[in-house]
Amino acid sequence: MKKIAAVIMATGIMASLNAQELFVATEPASNMAKNSIGIRLGTRLMNMKEDNNLRNRLELETMFGLSKNLMIHGNLYVSDVYTGTYKAEGGSLYAKYRFLSQDAVHSHFRMAAFGKVSISNNPSVYQTAYKYIVDHGSGPVEHTGYNGHIAQEIDLDGNNSGWQAGIIATQLKHKLAVSSSLSFTNALKNGKQRLLPSQPRYGLNYTASAGYLLFPGQYVSYRQTNINLYAELLGTVLGEKMGSYADFAPAVQFIFNSIAKVDIGARFTVWSNVHRMSNQSYVLRLEYNFLNVLNKKRKK
């Protein structure tokens, strides 16, 4: 409970300061520029709850600005999260349509609808290693093996096949940005795998995000490095009264040359009454944008 209060306070403090809306754990209602391409390479280190070992998911994301209001993302996932051995897990496709824009100088209020479909070939059960030593009088004997666990969470970034749809609202005011989203998730079976009775099928997701432009105090050049701080709250209420969970995701972001980004973030469970894979994860993500490259009328 104390943790939740701390998160709410932190989010409140952030909201009263300045922020940017290039959130690390969520998407804003704004889109990328038309005819532009963005490429992200990310790695998420997860501290597995059962054995405290770190597992890693690599993510390659390509983003396209198809029009001023529509953009799509395509993601590929490779990880050792389920078995401790790296394998290609699947991919996802995300589309976002901005349907409301109220712009003023140095501020905007925007809303967007988004949808996502994901395919994953992961098994229903993930494995963590165990090791224990028994001595029956003839000397210590080491026993090793794997335990199987079921994740009671829906994760469309590698773990689950399924779809998600929702809306986002973002308010930017000078250097302050706050954003919120509400979405519905439906987990489907991964290939021929069954969805086990204790695996969730539906989820209602809510997010609240805020950020703060730390540097520069005043813009004079595109070459100035920007530093943004973010605080995000990400929650899910599972269907069929299975339970709920919420994470706090702080992050720091560096923007170089107004075109490349480095995101460093973490994600901590602040509330959960279901069995999750990990209560702490850490993200490093690199992004580069190619502006206006899809414009056929582009000047040579």
Next chain:
Amino acid sequence: MKKLLVLCCLVLAFSSQAQVTKVFLQASGLTCSMCSRAIYKALTTLDFVEAVEANIKNSTFDVKIRAGSVADFDQLKQMVEDAGFSVTSFSAVVQFDNVKAQTDTHIVVDGRSLHFLNVKQQVLNGSKTIRLLDKGFVSNKEFKKNKAFTKMKCYDTGVAGDCCTQTGLPVGARIYHVTI
């Protein structure tokens, strides 16, 4: 008939005694330098643009028009919108040579029609800055406020309607509403 129209357009174009040399625009809906750079990059891809100077802090862009080229105001606005933002102020520096201006009259600059609003009757000479008042070139609030300056329908649509045909413009021709 088509030939006649082309001839009329050519006469109009050559009767132009004014040229746009620079455009100053302010974009709205952004604060960050990445957003500003997206607009900057989009503007620089236009053929008639020679150079763009951006002020990230004020979200303003000074666009130098290539000599001998015709600045397309709609295309400049479209570039800002395609980058994900809006235009809230749009001015153009025009070199005039003995051009009469008065409210609710049209002149032709670089082959395009300008409709003056809220100006005193005057003769324009030398370099003057005109400000566009059409939808998308000012904030929605200002667009609504400026409705008080004219009763002509073309202000709402941005194209010549019945109200403009007496000046020889075909119905549907693009008209930019401007003030000084």
